[in-house]
Amino acid sequence: MLRFGYDIGGTNIAAGIIDENNCLIAKDSVKFPRGEGSEAVIADCAGLYKAILDRAGVAADEIAGVGVAVPGSVNPEAGLVIDAHNLGFHHTPLATLLEAVLFKPVRLVNDADAATLAEHRIGALKGTRTAMMITIGTGIGGGLIINGTLFGGGRGNGTEPGHMVLCNGGRHCTCGIDGCAETYCSATRLAKDGASFGKATAKEVIEAAKQGNADALELFKAYIDDFGSYIASIINLLDPERIAIGGGVSGAGDFLLKPLRADVARKCFFETCPEIVVASAGNDAGIIGAGLIVS
Amino acid sequence: MLRFGYDIGGTNIAAGIIDENNCLIAKDSVKFPRGEGSEAVIADCAGLYKAILDRAGVAADEIAGVGVAVPGSVNPEAGLVIDAHNLGFHHTPLATLLEAVLFKPVRLVNDADAATLAEHRIGALKGTRTAMMITIGTGIGGGLIINGTLFGGGRGNGTEPGHMVLCNGGRHCTCGIDGCAETYCSATRLAKDGASFGKATAKEVIEAAKQGNADALELFKAYIDDFGSYIASIINLLDPERIAIGGGVSGAGDFLLKPLRADVARKCFFETCPEIVVASAGNDAGIIGAGLIVS
Numbered sequence: 001m002l003r004f005g006y007d008i009g010g011t012n013i014a015a016g017i018i019d020e021n022n023c024l025i026a027k028d029s030v031k032f033p034r035g036e037g038s039e040a041v042i043a044d045c046a047g048l049y050k051a052i053l054d055r056a057g058v059a060a061d062e063i064a065g066v067g068v069a070v071p072g073s074v075n076p077e078a079g080l081v082i083d084a085h086n087l088g089f090h091h092t093p094l095a096t097l098l099e100a101v102l103f104k105p106v107r108l109v110n111d112a113d114a115a116t117l118a119e120h121r122i123g124a125l126k127g128t129r130t131a132m133m134i135t136i137g138t139g140i141g142g143g144l145i146i147n148g149t150l151f152g153g154g155r156g157n158g159t160e161p162g163h164m165v166l167c168n169g170g171r172h173c174t175c176g177i178d179g180c181a182e183t184y185c186s187a188t189r190l191a192k193d194g195a196s197f198g199k200a201t202a203k204e205v206i207e208a209a210k211q212g213n214a215d216a217l218e219l220f221k222a223y224i225d226d227f228g229s230y231i232a233s234i235i236n237l238l239d240p241e242r243i244a245i246g247g248g249v250s251g252a253g254d255f256l257l258k259p260l261r262a263d264v265a266r267k268c269f270f271e272t273c274p275e276i277v278v279a280s281a282g283n284d285a286g287i288i289g290a291g292l293i294v295s
Numbered sequence: 296m297l298r299f300g301y302d303i304g305g306t307n308i309a310a311g312i313i314d315e316n317n318c319l320i321a322k323d324s325v326k327f328p329r330g331e332g333s334e335a336v337i338a339d340c341a342g343l344y345k346a347i348l349d350r351a352g353v354a355a356d357e358i359a360g361v362g363v364a365v366p367g368s369v370n371p372e373a374g375l376v377i378d379a380h381n382l383g384f385h386h387t388p389l390a391t392l393l394e395a396v397l398f399k400p401v402r403l404v405n406d407a408d409a410a411t412l413a414e415h416r417i418g419a420l421k422g423t424r425t426a427m428m429i430t431i432g433t434g435i436g437g438g439l440i441i442n443g444t445l446f447g448g449g450r451g452n453g454t455e456p457g458h459m460v461l462c463n464g465g466r467h468c469t470c471g472i473d474g475c476a477e478t479y480c481s482a483t484r485l486a487k488d489g490a491s492f493g494k495a496t497a498k499e500v501i502e503a504a505k506q507g508n509a510d511a512l513e514l515f516k517a518y519i520d521d522f523g524s525y526i527a528s529i530i531n532l533l534d535p536e537r538i539a540i541g542g543g544v545s546g547a548g549d550f551l552l553k554p555l556r557a558d559v560a561r562k563c564f565f566e567t568c569p570e571i572v573v574a575s576a577g578n579d580a581g582i583i584g585a586g587l588i589v590s
Binding site for chain 2: 073082083128129131144146147150151153154155156157158159160161162163165166167168169175177179184225226229230232233234236237238239240241266268269270271272274
């Protein structure tokens with residue numbers, strides 16, 4: 001059977017069909033109807049579903065079920081989005097609302113967990129039983145594979161690795177606490193610190209560092225030290241086999257990975273250090289991961 | 296069937312018999328034969344085994360197996376102590392050596408994991424599926440229960456929660472890294488900082504704080520802030536149901552727990568905060584946990 005996945009973000013709603021081999025066989029996206037309420041979101045999702053199935057020549061009865069990835073906390077059993085700030089969803093019964101228009105079972109998943117699932121099934125975490133996905137963007141997201149399956153948190157809240165404390169009492173985080181890893185290891189940190197020497201984005205900072213700019217190199221070195229300590233913290237707690245890094249900053253490839261691996265190896269408490277790799281499931285990991293949660 | 300457990304420490308070798316209800320029905324201990332090599336340890340273990348069985352009136356064929364908790368890294372499958380610095384054991388085939396004198400199957404476990412198992416089966420973590428035990432002593436030890444069972448690390452190395460980084464670049468840790476949680480949250484930190492106002496131990500610092508000593512109160516407040524951020528880091532990553540705190544510092548009871556819970560509640564990213572409790576399996580948790588790993 002085929003499965004249908006949605007990746008609902010604050011900018012776009014992306015969706016697609018995945019086949020038995022977990023390959024995306026058709027996809028499309030529309031702009032997220034910001035400020036128009038959940039009814040508009042449901043209508044757009046229904047339209048996207050029909051358009052993608054039509055274009056792919058897939059009949060509705062070929063679809064086993066629908067998975068939906070959202071950037072926020074969800075209760076999959078109740079089919080509830082507890083809180084997805086960027087979507088304006090608060091205690092929204094999204095699964096029930098979608099089931100009423102799609103006539104299919106709908107299951108929700110946090111977007112970072114969906115990406116982790118995709119990495120585990122078809123990407124950089126394939127073959128691992130205990131591993132972590134860390135996405136470095138404006139903030140930090142992530143997901144954990146423990147004993148071969150997605151770990152949704154001990155109480156079902158998922159994981160919020162960006163809010164591990166890396167420098168207690170340090171930089172102020174949007175969550176209200178001082179010293180969260182997110183304030184040191186996100187792309188935002190590189191952009192913020194890069195402003196002092198005229199760089200506006202993490203990408204510009206990394207490019208400047210690659211070209212030997214002294215300010216950018218100094219910042220990048222401090223970033224590697226922070227990021228390395230952050231990853232070492234997770235390793236020393238969970239002893240994972242592999243850590244995959246996704247998000248824009250991971251695009252720096254070996255320029256990031258080589259010094260990062262060396263830093264983590266020094267700080268890892270165990271005799272050998274887990275593998276640190278770049279995520280490979282790509283931009284559609286959210287859609288694919290959403291499709292993968294359909295049982 | 297009955298089970299026999301050893302808790303081998305750098306000071307004492309403690310051992311005992313546990314029954315079907317996981318109760319310790321007989322126990323004894325001898326001094327650890329420091330510097331006399333593994334043969335002396337094996338001889339002492341054998342003597343302790345015979346003495347305890349004799350005194351309890353238990354025949355050897357009533358013992359199903361033997362568990363051994365050691366302060367270090369172990370490979371239970373190979374029956375090997377990889378490294379237990381305090382015991383002078385390095386790649387020591389302890390299980391095989393003991394099996395040769397006890398004529399019973401012997402299984403090894405890290406001592407912090409043994410204590411965690413005891414808390415989970417008979418102590419403060421009873422009834423949980425995802426929980427953490429943190430022991431605050433000279434250093435910091437701990438163990439994780441995930442999905443209802445002891446989590447021995449993704450690669451079998453266990454957990455080293457004392458070496459999560461809490462203040463990157465901060466206080467120098469014995470492991471060589473600057474900023475490990477151990478340097479901020481251990482009893483050693485309280486003793487070290489207390490020296491500046493004439494207190495020699497964590498207990499003395501806590502007693503002075505209880506009595507309103509301004510220096511001690513200031514130190515204790517900083518300690519709670521560090522300890523709270525440390526626990527919040529673990530919560531934000533794993534979302535556990537409950538965290539149990541053991542070791543000498545936990546003897547401070549509500550004087551520690553009340554401000555600690557308030558601090559963690561503030562720093563916890565989720566809507567509700569997991570329970571934070573004092574470990575309750577007692578001083579024999581190591582022996583009992585060792586017995587519990589006998590299948």
